Every structure is written in structure tokens, then in C-alpha cells.
Amino acid sequence: xxxxxxxxxxxxxxxxxxxxxxxxxxxxxxxxxxxxxxxxxxxxxxxxxxxxxxxxxxxxxxxxxxxxxxxxxxxxxxxxxxxxxxxxxxxxxxxxxxxxxxxxxxxxxxxxxxxxxxxxxxxxxxxxxxxxxxxxxxxxxxxxxxxxxxxxxxxxxxxxxxxxxxxxxxxxxxxxxxxxxxxxxxxxxxxxxxxxxxxxxxxxxxxxxxxxxxxxxxxxxxxxxxxxxxxxxxxxxxxxxxxxxxxxxxxxxxxxxxxxxxxxxxxxxxxxxxxxxxxxxxxxxxxxxx
Amino acid sequence: xxxxxxxxxxxxxxxxxxxxxxxxxxxxxxxxxxxxxxxxxxxxxxxxxxxxxxxxxxxxxxxxxxxxxxxxxxxxxxxxxxxxxxxxxxxxxxxxxxxxxxxxxxxxxxxxxxxxxxxxxxxxxxxxxxxxxxxxxxxxxxxxxxxxxxxxxxxxxxxxxxxxxxxxxxxxxxxxxxxxxxxxxxxxxxxxxxxxxxxxxxxxxxxxxxxxxxxxxxxxxxxxxxxxxxxxxxxxxxxxxxxxxxxxxxxxxxx
Amino acid sequence: xxxxxxxxxxxxxxxxxxxxxxxxxxxxxxxxxxxxxxxxxxxxxxxxxxxxxxxxxxxxxxxxxxxxxxxxxxxxxxxxxxxxxxxxxxxxxxxxxxxxxxxxxxxxxxxxxxxxxxxxxxxxxxxxxxxxxxxxxxxxxxxxxxxxxxxxxxxxxxxxxxxxxxxxxxxxxxxxxxxxxxxxxxxxxxxxxxxxxxxxxxxxxxxxxxxxxxxxxxxxxxxxxxxxxxxxxxxxxxxxxxxxxxxxxxxxxxxxxxxxxxxxxxxxxxxxxxxxxxxxxxxxxx
Ligand SMILES: Nc1ncnc2c1ncn2[C@@H]1O[C@H](COP(=O)(O)OP(=O)(O)O)[C@@H](O)[C@H]1O
Ligand SMILES: [Mg+2]
Numbered sequence: 001x002x003x004x005x006x007x008x009x010x011x012x013x014x015x016x017x018x019x020x021x022x023x024x025x026x027x028x029x030x031x032x033x034x035x036x037x038x039x040x041x042x043x044x045x046x047x048x049x050x051x052x053x054x055x056x057x058x059x060x061x062x063x064x065x066x067x068x069x070x071x072x073x074x075x076x077x078x079x080x081x082x083x084x085x086x087x088x089x090x091x092x093x094x095x096x097x098x099x100x101x102x103x104x105x106x107x108x109x110x111x112x113x114x115x116x117x118x119x120x121x122x123x124x125x126x127x128x129x130x131x132x133x134x135x136x137x138x139x140x141x142x143x144x145x146x147x148x149x150x151x152x153x154x155x156x157x158x159x160x161x162x163x164x165x166x167x168x169x170x171x172x173x174x175x176x177x178x179x180x181x182x183x184x185x186x187x188x189x190x191x192x193x194x195x196x197x198x199x200x201x202x203x204x205x206x207x208x209x210x211x212x213x214x215x216x217x218x219x220x221x222x223x224x225x226x227x228x229x230x231x232x233x234x235x236x237x238x239x240x241x242x243x244x245x246x247x248x249x250x251x252x253x254x255x256x257x258x259x260x261x262x263x264x265x266x267x268x269x270x271x272x273x274x275x276x277x278x279x280x281x282x283x284x285x286x287x288x289x290x
Numbered sequence: 291x292x293x294x295x296x297x298x299x300x301x302x303x304x305x306x307x308x309x310x311x312x313x314x315x316x317x318x319x320x321x322x323x324x325x326x327x328x329x330x331x332x333x334x335x336x337x338x339x340x341x342x343x344x345x346x347x348x349x350x351x352x353x354x355x356x357x358x359x360x361x362x363x364x365x366x367x368x369x370x371x372x373x374x375x376x377x378x379x380x381x382x383x384x385x386x387x388x389x390x391x392x393x394x395x396x397x398x399x400x401x402x403x404x405x406x407x408x409x410x411x412x413x414x415x416x417x418x419x420x421x422x423x424x425x426x427x428x429x430x431x432x433x434x435x436x437x438x439x440x441x442x443x444x445x446x447x448x449x450x451x452x453x454x455x456x457x458x459x460x461x462x463x464x465x466x467x468x469x470x471x472x473x474x475x476x477x478x479x480x481x482x483x484x485x486x487x488x489x490x491x492x493x494x495x496x497x498x499x500x501x502x503x504x505x506x507x508x509x510x511x512x513x514x515x516x517x518x519x520x521x522x523x524x525x526x527x528x529x530x531x532x533x534x535x536x537x538x539x540x541x542x543x544x545x
Numbered sequence: 546x547x548x549x550x551x552x553x554x555x556x557x558x559x560x561x562x563x564x565x566x567x568x569x570x571x572x573x574x575x576x577x578x579x580x581x582x583x584x585x586x587x588x589x590x591x592x593x594x595x596x597x598x599x600x601x602x603x604x605x606x607x608x609x610x611x612x613x614x615x616x617x618x619x620x621x622x623x624x625x626x627x628x629x630x631x632x633x634x635x636x637x638x639x640x641x642x643x644x645x646x647x648x649x650x651x652x653x654x655x656x657x658x659x660x661x662x663x664x665x666x667x668x669x670x671x672x673x674x675x676x677x678x679x680x681x682x683x684x685x686x687x688x689x690x691x692x693x694x695x696x697x698x699x700x701x702x703x704x705x706x707x708x709x710x711x712x713x714x715x716x717x718x719x720x721x722x723x724x725x726x727x728x729x730x731x732x733x734x735x736x737x738x739x740x741x742x743x744x745x746x747x748x749x750x751x752x753x754x755x756x757x758x759x760x761x762x763x764x765x766x767x768x769x770x771x772x773x774x775x776x777x778x779x780x781x782x783x784x785x786x787x788x789x790x791x792x793x794x795x796x797x798x799x800x801x802x803x804x805x806x807x808x809x810x811x812x813x814x815x816x817x818x819x820x821x822x823x824x825x826x827x828x829x830x831x
Contacts, residue, residue: 033630083801090576091804093633094757097750098796104747105789217746221641228634259656262645270638274623277631343705369707383698385762385810386691393688394695398707400688411686438810458707 004132005250011138011207013246014145018200019223020230020238021148025193028233029169030186036076036096037197038220039103040069044198045205045215046107049118058121062202066195072103073194077187100216107213115212118205141203148196149239156235165189169233197223222249225269231282240280295354296321296462296493297342302351304341304517311337312348313517319462324484324494326504326525329514330537335497336378338514339464342495343375344368355462370398374460376451378467378497382439388450389435392422395454425453429483445472449480456487463487464495469503481506501525513537551667555735557775558674562728563752564759564767565681566721571753571761572690573717574697575625576633578749579640580725585744586613586643587726588733589653595663595734597652602663606673606730613726616643617719625714640749648741658740665734673731677724678768684720685764693717751789754796760806769808 019041026034044065051061080095125136156162164185168175175182197220204219205211226245230237245265252264272279295318304312311334319325327335340346341353344365353360355371363371374395382391396418400406410416426432429449439447448471455463468484469477477500484494484507498504504511504525511528513521521531528534546554563580570577591609594600600608624635653659684690696703696710704710733739751774759770777795778788799807 033633079797079801083804090757091800093576093630094754095797095800097754098793098800101747101751101754101789102793102797105786105793109784109786109790221637221746224634225638259648260645262641263649266638266641266645270624270635270642273627273631273635273638277627345701345705366704366707366709369705375705377702381699381702383695383702385694385698390691390694393691394703394706394708397688397692406688406692407684408688409683409686410688454706 001131005254006247007132007134007138009247009250010243011134011142011246012250013226013243014138014142015200015204015207015219015242016223016226016245017145017239017242018148018196018203019220020226020242021145021152021235022193022197022200023224023227024230024233024235024238025152025189025196027227028235029165029189030081032081032096033093034076034081034096034193035093036073036080036099036103037193037223038216039100040073040194040197040216041201041204041220041223042107042211042213042216043069043072043103044201045118045211046111046201046213048202048205049116049211050111052119052121058119065202066198069194069198069201070191072099073190074187075099076194077190081186081190104213104216111213113213115210118209118211120209122206135207137203137206141207144199144203145242148199149235152192153235161185161188222265225265228269228277228279229272231279233283234279234281237279237281294321295319296356297495298352298354298357299338300352300354302341302348302353304337304346304348311517312341315351315514315517315519317512317519317522319493319495320510321461321493322488322491323509324488324496324507326508326511327495327497327514328499328501328504328511328528329520332516333514334517335514336466337517339375339466339495339497342368342373342464369458369460372459372461373464374455374458374462375464376455376466376468378470380444380447380451382447382451382454384440385438387436387438388426388431388442389419389422391439391450392425392454392457393418395457396421398458422457425457426450428486429453429479445476448472449476452480452483456492460492462493462495464497466497467499468496469498469500477503553775553779555667555670557771558670559728559732560752560755560771560775561674561768562677562724562731563748564756564771565677566725566728567752567756568761568764568767569681569684569693569721569724570718571756572693572697573714574700575714575718576636576753577718577721578633578637578746578753579643580636580721580752581744581746581748582640582643583613583617583722583725584729584732584748585647585739585741586616586722586729588729588739588744589647589650589659590726591730592659592661592733592739593653596659596661602665602669602734605663606665606727606734609730610723610727613729614719614723617722618715621715621718625711625718637746637749640744640746644741644744647744654740656741658738659733661733661737661739663734664737665731667735670731670735673727677727681724682764689713689716690764751792754792757806758796758799760808762805762810763808766806766808770806773807 019037022037023034026032047065047068048061051064052058076096076099080092080099084092122136127134127139156166164180167178167180168182168185172182204215222245226241227238229244230241248268249261249265252261297319299315299317302312302315327338329335337346341348355373360368383394410418423432423435426435431446431449434442434446439450448468452465452468468480472480481503488494496508508525511522511525512519513528513534515537520533520537521528566583567577567580587609590612591605594605594608595602620639624632624639627635647653648656692708692713696708696713700710755770755774756767758773759768760766774792778791783791
């Protein structure tokens, strides 16, 4: 049933959209390939699961998880991003990878490597439209990610904070000359990016009723692929890329089996990187920081 | 050999988008001479170098080396055809020492895979190292041979950049503002060094703002303004030229 | 030497080999985040040769390295068109594709993994590692290494000085892949079993991390990085689960205070000066 597969692909894609969004904000505004994001995604889902286990109501657990992710992200800003301005170009990338390894191995050491069952807190409310079944969690994910995307687009366009961000993305020196407090804006970008990623992790857990230390590696890196497919630094590119990767994944599972997903998704990414590195909606690469 | 053109620009046009940087440019660089290329900032002098070394391709016109169209020669191959250059804003490899930078400059004289894989750094005072140090000694910088270039003063880096350009055995050496940022002693040493290069039969194309320096070293002067050649001849001749006076007076007024 | 010590040394050897596989392309400004994929090519190729064709281990491992280099050469032309972060991501994607291909390849066991009966004992691993280190150190004394640093610093000027930047980049990429492939082949024959899941992105990433921890500006850096990564948890006697936590903290802290890595040319020069005072002058300047 192909229509159902497409729906599932879009719903999975909605989660990739959030991770891609987190990456694209860091690249587009800060010129920073922030590899801690898959870790924050995992931290979002994992912290929620841990807290629910301790008896915290699921929504409160989710809120605390987002705060935890934001706090970790501020540490990334302080320890990975900020010192890099003078150092070698690979440093921030490597150091943020260090955070990914740290988060993953912390969970491995404390929770273990097993996949954990996540409670079905939304019950099994299902929407039935024609022959299609759409879960409540799926609708929630899609709704939240669309609200985030539209909210971000509007905020970047028409709030003064958005204007500050855009001028920093354009040129840090000019922004400083214009009197923008760059040092205060940047940590907030880290918080927004982290909350977006961690929210993706919470929604993933709600949807697929499982968390594991490796969920960031599995899903987070698909988010990287989504960002590149759409075009680094482009918000709508993240949406397009996320949905495309989601659909491609679900369809390739359906057509060729689960073990071929990585060949399809990363093969697509590889070809795209070679043929059109700026992605579908991105500008040609100009500035970059490795 | 003096008198025959080693390098010739024929009606060269180059534009970046709508910005015309070189317009219908014709001039010759005669073998064995020092030709100076002067003109106000933004006149297109560095662009001329970039066209010669193949960084930019002209939209029309030809650049001939010994009568041969350079369009057919890849940028990487041009140094093998005897064209070497220095850079206006010194472009040394920051993580290499002075001597190592010069050894990279020797590349086209080395012998393929054999030299590429020779473990010269195990061989103490290898001839490549000696040659680099001898070249440094000519400008009195041999003491800095093993210093990392990153920490050296600008004047020294500028001279190392120049020395590197001379190590490929090129017949045409292009120098982009070699005296800029040098103190009088260094400038004087530079002038003597350029005299020595000329005496070895090397053709020079020099961009420089210091008129006194130009006067001492150049045989022929080409003046550019807004990408056009507005005058050429001896320095005394071009100085009398009304357009040249206007171009430079304009600059002085603006400054 | 106790079994425990031998075990640690063998792991150290595999980490050193992997470190140099990452280091060579990195010296040419290529961050290869897919090195595990190249290890997988070498591992599976060599294992298949000894298992199905009854080859001896040594030629099989070498051919495995060759196969890995061949894959690198084939993908180099398209992949090295990308630069910087795009290249890092392209190699990352390539690594994922390669290990996913082996996950589906029935002739080598697919998802069930592949048994490798031929056994390479610890001394063989030591010898091979010593040989690889010797080759890399040899290369570091040549113009080849000098040119890699040159093009890493300024590719445009290197090109104008006549260097074949493209060929040098491809060579660095392929030699790195060959080393990874040899490491993979040895791994397969020492541990007698391989599975595609082992050659995952985490393996690629941790390798890159300890190489950068050691520092990439001298040939000693990767060696020191691998030593620290392997031995520090042993020395501190931390449990298996916590070793990566410790390592990650170390990386983060280190990158914040000493972003060039542990071993820098400056340190090298100072050490070199010390050694020179003892050894004959004019020899072995790092
Ligand atoms: N790559 C480029 N893209 C756009 N404009 C350029 C480029 N290179 C040079 N220009 C422009 O060409 C003009 C001439 O530059 P240049 O040759 O550097 O002048 P000069 O060396 O005589 O001071 C300037 O207006 C400069 O801005
Ligand atoms: Mg200039």
C-alpha cells in the first residue's frame, strides 16, 4: 500500500526535518558543523525516558529533557565553538564530535546498550482517513515541526532578534559594528538549535516507542543527509531534505528490505555532494569552516 | 637577445561581471630587461600577473610567451615554461620553515617520482637545502633558514616570497610590489639582488609604487590606469605624459 | 608478556594503523570520516581470499590494502571535487555506503558476519604495524610529505609553483585507504571474525578524534594520539563502559586549551634540539 508508505515516510521525514533544522541553523548562522546535534537528539529522547521511569509525567519529562539539552548545548558553545576562533579549522568539528561521543558513551555506561521500550503515553489514538492510518504521535510530530519551521522563518524575517541573527550570519564584523551584541546572540542560537534537535528526539520516542544510545547516530546522521540534500543553511531546504530522506527511506525498506536503507540514503547523499554540493535549495558554497 | 619580446599582451580584455579590469591591453616584456608596471591602486596590475600565471583567463585577446599562446598552457605548467612570480600579499606556507618554502619553489627542477620519494630529510645537508640556503644568503637571510615563516617579520617574509620565485630557474620573474613594507636597508639589498638576477639574464616584470626604486632598476615602464595602458617608455618619458600626470594627480588629490 | 599485555598491544597496533590511515589524507587537508569503510574493504577482501581461495595471509592482506586503495582511486575523482566540510561529509557517506554494502553481501556472510579460519598471531600484527609506521616515517622525510603540507597551507600557490595538487591529493587519499585496508585485513585474520556493523561511523570518528588529539602537524602526532587513546584507560583502570567517556572528556578539554594537538612542530623542534645535542649534528631533525 504505497499511499500509507508515503504517509509514514513524511511522518518520519518530519523528525529528520527537525534534526536538519538544528544542523542548518548552526551552519547557516554560525558556520559551524555541529556534530553534537545527534547527541542532543539522543539526549532529548533518553532523558525523557529516564525521567518517565522515575515517575515524572511524560510532558514534564519532555520539558526537562529540552532544558538539559539546551544546557549541554551551551557547554558546546563554550568549549567547542568559542575557543575555535583562533585555532585550527578542524577543531570545532572535532570537539563537537567529542560531545557526541561523550553523550553516547555516558548513556552506554549508565543505561547500557540495549534498546529501551518507551511508554505509549499518547495511547493508540489513530486517525483513519480512507484506508490510511495516521497515529496521534505522527500528527503531533508533523504539526510541531511545521510550527517550528514557520515560526523560525517568521522570526528570522521580522523580529529584531531575527534581524540580528541574519546580520551575524552575513558578517560578524559588520554585526559588531552595527552594535549587535554578538556574544549574547550566539548562545541563544545554540539553545534554539539544541531544543529543536532534542524535541526531535522526544517526538521520535513518542512515535516509535523506543530509545537507545544509538538513536542519535541512526537518526541524527540522516538529519545531516537531509540538511545537505536540501542545502546547507536553508530552512526550507531542511524541510525538503528531511521529507525526501524520510520518504526515500520508507520506500527503500518497502522495496528492497531494511538492510539496504543506508545504501539508498547515503548513496543519494554521496551523489548529491559530488554533483550539487550546495543542495537543492542552497546557495553555492562560499564561506566555510571545517 | 635584448630587444626581442619574451612576453606579449595582444588586445587582452578581462572583466569580473560588469567590472572591466583589463581593456584592450597591449604591451611587450623584452627579454633580458626589467619592465616596470605602474599605475594607481586598482589599475589592474596584479590582475595582469594573474592572467600571466593563469589564475584568470582573459575573455579575449592573447598572451604570448616566446610567440606561443599561453591559453594552451595549464596554470600549473606555466612555471615549467619559465614563468615564476611573487605575491603582493606574501603567500608563504605558514606551517613550513623558510627553507622548506624555498624547497617547494624548487619543485619544477626536481626529477619526477625519484626525487619526490627521496628521503632528503634523512640526508643531512642535502643539495636542495644547500641551494635554498645559498639563495637566502644572497639576500642575507640565511640565519632564518629553519625558522617557521609564521612568526617572521613582514619584510623578511616578503623577501622569502621573492627568493622562492627565483628558485624555479624561471626566465621571467614577476614581482608584485617587492619593496612595499621594506625598510631602506632592505630596499637597497633588494635592488642589488634584482640587479644580480638581471645580470644572470633573467627577465623581470615588476609592479612597484616606489618611483625611485623603479628609476634605478627598470629599462622600460608601462603605465596602467583603469585597466588601460595610458603610456609607456622610459620613466622620464612616461612622467611627462599628460594622462599619467592626471592619473597620479587625481590619486594625490583624492588621498 | 602476559596475555592481557599482548591483547592491549595488539589493540594499540590496530589503532596506530588506523591513525596513520586518517593522518595521510589529513596532511593533505582531507578529513576522512569514512575510514572504517576502507578498513572493511581490506578486511573482507583479504578474508575472502584466504577463506575461499586459500591464499596465504600476507599476500591476501596486501591485496586487501590494494583493493581498498583501488576503491579510493575510483571514488577520488568525483569525491575530491568537494572540499572542506563537503569532503568530510562525502567520505562519511561513502563509509556508510560501503559498510551497508557488506551488510548485504551474501558471499561474505552479510548481516551474520564472516568467519575467518586463517589466523594471524600477535607477532605478525606487531611486524606489520612496525612496517607501516616505518613507511609513513620514511614518507615524512620526502618531498611528498613536504608538498602535502604545502598544498594544505595554500593549494593555489602550490599549483602555481608547479605542484600537481590533484595527483598529490589523490595519492594521499589512496595511500590512506591502502593503510586502512591493510589494517582491516590484519584485524580480520587476528580476530577470526568480522561483521559489517564493526566498521561503523563510530570507528571512523573515534579514529579521527585521537589523531587530532595527537596532532596532525608532525608524523609523531598520530602515534602519540593512538598511544594515549589506547593506554590511558588501561593505566587509569577504568571500566570498559567509561573509557569512551573519559576519552571524550579528554578530547573536549584538550581542544579547548591546546587545539593544535599534543605534538606540534614547535615541541618537535625543542625535542629535536635536545636530541641533536646528543646525536651527531645534521641528522634526524624532526
Ligand atoms: N577576483 C576578482 N573579482 C572581482 N574583482 C576583482 C578580482 N580581482 C581583481 N578585481 C578588481 O580588479 C581591479 C584591479 O585589481 P588589481 O589588479 O588587484 O589592481 P592593482 O594591482 O593594480 O592595484 C580592482 O578594481 C579589483 O577590485
Ligand atoms: Mg596589486
